[in-house]
Amino acid sequence: MVGNDRARLPADAEQLAQRYRSLVDYSPDGIVVHERGVVVYANPALLRLLGAAEPEDVVGRPVTDFVAPPCVAPMLERIRRLTIAGTASDPTEMTLLRCDGHSVEVETVSVLTAWHDHLAYQVVVHDLTSQRRAEAAQQRAEHFFTSVVSQLEEGVVVIDRNGRIESANPAARRIFGYDAEDLIGTHIDDLPLCLLDANAQPMPSTWYPVIRTLATGEDVTRFVFGLDRPDGQRRWLSANSRLLNPVDPNSPAVSSFNDITEFRASRRQLEYQATHDPLTGLANRSLVLSRLAAALGTTETLPVSSVLFIDLDGFKAINDTLGHAIGDTVLQIVAQRLQRGLRADDVVGRIGGDEFLVLLSGHTLGEDLDTLITRLRQTTSEPIIARGHRIQVDASVGVTHLHAGDNRTPESVLHDADLAMYRAKPPNHQNSPLTRRTDSTHAS
Template sequence: MSDEKGDGAVDAEQLAQRYRSLVDHSPDGVVVHEGGKLVYANPAIVRLLGANAVRDILGRPVTQFVAPRDIGPMLARIARLNATGDASEPAEMALIRLDGGTVDVETVSVLTIWQKRRAHQVVIHDLTAQRRAEDAQRRAEQHFTTVVSQLEEGVVVIDRGGCIESINPAALRIFGHAGGDLVGTAIAALPLALLDPNGQPLSASRHPVARTLATGETIARYVFGVDRADGQRRWLSGSSRLLNPGDPESPAVSSFNDITEFRASRRQLEYQATHDPLTGLANRSLVLSRLAGALGTSEDLPVSTVLFIDLDGFKSINDTLGHAIGDTVLQIVAQRLQRSLRQDDVVGRIGGDEFLVLLSGGTLPVDLDGLVTRLRQAMAEPIIARGHRIHVDASIGVTPLHPGDTRTPEAVLHDADVAMYQAKPAAHHEGPGSIRRPNNTHAS
């Protein structure tokens, strides 16, 4: 029996040594205070308090090392510990170092037996690294918020339910809501109308950001429009992505630039590249492009017939009255052509006094004869320009297209040109480019 007791004592001593070694090497501070005074401190707390050796802190009141504001709550926590092994809830507090500095820690107190007397063992975790990380994150968030708020690019964060979590000032300005706040507003309830790239209504459920929320897909460089409450229409180039791609509950972030002026400028440049600056009609390049597209179709031709129109004697108008009046005549002729043709027909100026008309598919031959007659009559109506009464006749060449037409656009243009010259002798009614001066000088 005595041997068994001896063995038990040895085991207990070994266990105590192992525990003591574990505590001594713990990265967390461990102290024991009895009757309010420190009776044990491990090396980690010695370093944390800035002491040179454990003797520098043993025997001192535990409250000497606790920030005054935290003493009361600490004493209240340990007062609630009644039975050996009871532990307090983790609590944050500030310790005072021997050099007067402070350090934030998290502590847990346990009621224990120390040398056969009740005492409190405290495990102390240094929060310095955590605080640094939190401060760094807070500074990063503040920096990010500041940067986002200064961006000219609109940025909106949208939650899983389709409501705005945050929105920067640029987005508010773009939406025409500067000075207001749209946080908490559902995308479908915004005080504006969404449009697709063609200007058609776009429901919130069809907006690319809805697809990002549904699938997690990143969508870049899409174009959409907004009709604002103030009547302005703005065009935006946007991208949408998940804010936290690894989180299935992540909100989406939509960013966009206002491209209204750029879009208008680009359309203006495209218009200038494809239209005659004097008459506003399609230019040679655009007409031949449309013709090429029609010739590439095997059936249901979008263009049935090509008309080549030449103004008879126009050179004499320029030579006699000057190019300014000649330009006016061309502008009026262009207007008359447009009024005489259908909306689906294409009329262009291909150079000088030559015009090309692409009649849309479905025009019947009997209709064609009547159309040519009407065009000649429209051209023959007198033009009043700067006090001059001018008569302009037109020669019109006609060439039809047919399914499977193998001609090139230039070949079609040549055939129509030949047909126009063949029609020229019959196109004169009152003499080419004849000019009369009216009694009044009103220009029209």
């Protein structure tokens, strides 16, 4: 049995050696063995890497023939340190020279190992060409991305998981009011900026869209908020926020935002123009009826207790006798007087011509209502001086009350108040409101 075991050892060793040679021959990485500075073996992958047609193009030549000159001395120093069989050098990047004279970037590991009956250096060579191409492509993409982002009118800020700003494009610094790189590395809570909600109230940091994205991973789009800058300017922004890499749990967030200050102002102006009378600045017919509809639609305490329909007596004579310019002045002054005579919660609007509608808020007692109407009529009838004319106008006021469960439409309420106004109008309302000519040319 002992003799058989001894006979089996060379066969086992030969099988192991054959497996090793197969592994080396078919390895995707290049493998080269050099002894006393001369190449004694190169696997097929290394021959392809060096562009060698035959093994003889490499084997038998000094290993330094295939190493770029700047890399020779560091390579020799590394292998000099390998003094014990089985020790290996650290992975090192270097440049090899191909047979056609071109260079190739590789990563190498050298191992002092037994080669036949003596020691030699076996080197594993990993081709970095694909990696370099990928890195170059990534650098080009990053450069392209950076160039594009830097040219955007939209602000773009990247914030890490700890809430610190990693990058900010020029537009972001311009919108925030910063000219330097002061933003980079700053925690968003430490910025000297006051963020406001849509109602211009200070906004807690938990509401910041980027904080929500970092906490939940959700995208936030078209989030409108205000920003009080260090220079005192207030800007309004529309922001989007998302994770830079949604599949990475440690991904930073990217926030982009547009300055909509001018757009917001324009929209508010358009909304104002659509709901207010251009001559007097009062609410127009549409807005007043909309407020009245909202009051009728509530099932709780009525926000509007009474509706007053106000008509100026004999106003047509002013336009016919003195012209529409003076008539317009009279309407503007009457509108101002009505506003001053009402409470802050009351609504007054011009619904057409010389007709005004007042929505009285809350519960108004009968005695208080009579006092209010008397005051409004007295205020309206005070003389108006316009372009040398002393003008006095009286107002007829009709009243209709709202009650819980009122099922009238706004138009019905308006009609009832209109009828009440005509019943209250004096029979001599057609008399001219002109009294005399004065030398004064101002309006009051």
